[in-house]
Amino acid sequence: MKAPWRYWQLVRLTMQGKRQVDEVFACRDCLDAQFPEAEVADAAVQRQLLALMAEPLPSAEGCLRCYISHEIDRACKDLFMRFGKAAGIPHLEELLILVLLDSDPLRQRPTTPSLADDPTPAGKVLRTFDPDKAQLNTWTKRVVISDRALSHYLQDYGVYLDSDWSLLNGLSAKKLRRLLSEEARVDEAVLQEAEAILQSYQEVYRRDRLASRAETANRSRCEPPTPKQLERMVAHLQQQGITDITAEVLLEQLEQWARLMRRSRRPPTVSIDTPETQQLIDTVESDALTPEEQEAAASQQAFLQSYRDALLKAMDGAIAQTLSHRVATLSQRKPAKDGAFLEGLYRFFCQGESMGAIAPHIGLTAQYQVTRLLNIKALRADIRREMQHTLRQRIGELAQQYVEASDLDDDLDAALDAELERLFSEAEAESFNAYSDQQSLLSQRLCDYLAHRSD
Template sequence: MATVSKYWKLVKLESSGQRKISEIASAKSFFQSVFPEWATRTDISDVEIQQKLTQWYREPETLPHPNLNSINAQLCLLCYISWQIEQVCLNLEAKYRDEYGVSCSDLLPLVLDEAGEINRKNTAYQSLARQILESFDSQQSSLATWTNRRVKFHPELNAFLLERGIYMISNWAILNDTRPKQLERILSEVYQLTPLEVQGSSHILSSYHSVYRCQRLQQRQTGFKRRCQPPTSEQYEQMADFLKTQLNLSISAKIVDQKLEEIATQLRDYRIYVRGGKFPIKPIELDEKIDQLIDIKYSEKDDYQEEFLEQYRQQFMACLDATILQVTEQRCKQFKRKSLEKSEQFLKALSLFHCRGESMGEIAKKLGLKAQYQVTRLLNLKEFRADVRQQLLIQLRDRILEFAKNYTDTQSLKNIDQKVEEALDEQINQIIQEAESESHNSQDNSTKSLFSQRLCKQLDCQFNC
């Protein structure tokens, strides 16, 4: 059931990025002419209406009156689709807002691009709503279901969500298309699990394939196309039985369930990572790790250790500041080659995002840009942080090894050279990961990350932002 006005009122975004409801008079008049029995009702049945509108749009000769225009049937459907697109974005906000900071206003510019023009200029570009309508088959699904599916698989929306660590595929679909050999490689190379742990997970996945995936393939051969659902209790029991009879492993159905969830989470995190998202890390006391590597040569060891750590922290901050400044200046020079305005927009956007915690949508308005994704591309924060990370490691490693000569002998430094670099790399990664996590929830953070604190200091001192 749906509100009838959704067939002539279009949800769209203005150039400022603000949501707006536009009533299309010709679509309203058309709808009231062809569906007089439903034109004044608050609730209607969508299926028949959408089938008829689709037919009239695609086969104008079937219109009930020769004076009617099939374009208006198309506009009625585009209006309905616009409401469904917004609803998908609202649902994603409700699902991911608290943990990932996703808002509907961030998502709409990526997918809501239909203007509702009656006389369109000749253009090869098709809005997402028109793509949805062109590919819609009213005999196969409802327009709401088809819109939901197409929006959730939209490339730009998926790229945006991946940057925030969201991969919108069910655990069961992930497990279905992962081969045991792939899993073994990921668990051993990426997660560095022991051979015994890797083998155990591989056996669990094999049991899943032998039962769930096998039955799933049989269902698809009969025309069943429903999305992957969680395994049933009976299927878990069948997996446990497979492990017992085929591999001589006594594992309960409950443990199989738990292990499959664990494997799916590992695979999900890995897929997010290789597609450009963040990878979870375990926080550790890295100052202490550096300290443990340096064998203090003096008898008053405790005093010199404290002095060494103080020196280390000072050098770390100095290198971080210098590197942030260097990378920021490099970016500005690159933008200035194109236009001075781009360079100024970059600095302002950097300040608004990191120092004031404003969203990409809010920044877009202040910069006079049409959509938040333009700000995302302008800042390119992932590449910015990667450049800082790379240059910081080079600078910091040389400085640490140089001043460490005052606290230990040369031979000891040679022995731990690689370990120092690894420890520094780990600490730098933690700083960058903290900044990435903050950027995913920019408006929810009352405390800025160390990266943002030092960046804001440089923007204030060096660029007057």
């Protein structure tokens, strides 16, 4: 073992949100009893502890949870060192609070869920770790990096942890044209060839990805295309008359576009463009306020920031719940329609394709069939209803945390209805403007969910 103490020291956050390391004596006793020789390799230690968990031996699970806490801590430190200063992330604890959630490694509290129901990243690591396929440290890092809450937080600071291939899965031909045109002056022939290359990539790679997910419930990270996949892409291009490209050149071109996407991407923002909000922001920035007025204004601004965060979280949750329900329903049809539904939504929201263009890709022949299957209007209505239910509860909780925020609006329901009406009107309006490069917030979050369901 390289560092035995990692199996009996738990890294956790205090109630004040401060990082702290606690020694768990039962875990130390367990490790000393099971491994009196310090020369045992970590892989062997972890394999035996997993076996002891099944007996069950709570202290064995505690040892693994301690080890995982150190790896979560290390993964967050690495992210903070790489991106914190440039992105403006204030503290390491801002990352830890999202993923370092295990404070009861021996599962002694009555409120602590069982491993099967544990929603924390540590619980997910223990449920999914296979010592025959990965090392515990690398598997923990993979789970942390793919954590949705952490990813969304980092995106708010302009940091995207998607693999190149996940990014390219969500790249539309229209967006590629714009990126290439902004980077340099290119003629139409170059743009058309670029579109053909992107199409060949997505036809091969994304189709394989969807097939793998359907057959094996694969949720792994998007890996680089295999040599065989690259050769199939080249063959696809040759059928379209593009014969002067090799697999190596194709791979280099795709990687270059991914780098271009990373440079161009910006974090999604939520705008609350009411006169009251703008007046509040102007007021907070004024130097003419009394200390009491400054405190009240700052409290209201904190409420607004919490409101923005709650809005995004509610939207993401509503999207996930609504689509999961639709997929479950469509999967029961004969033949099942869930795959066609997800592919159609992806092409509509991420690729910007029309209903008619989508039809042949999902086994349909007419535009009206796609319109009926996707039923975008009903989808938006269901998402809005779920959002409204969640936000009413959450905003009530927020208002209790910020006393002054109760003065923000005397009719919270009316304000919430107005805000949701604005958001969903924007989403509906873009349906009538096929040539706009601007996506509504709802469409952005829908695309993000659809593009990363399998990551």
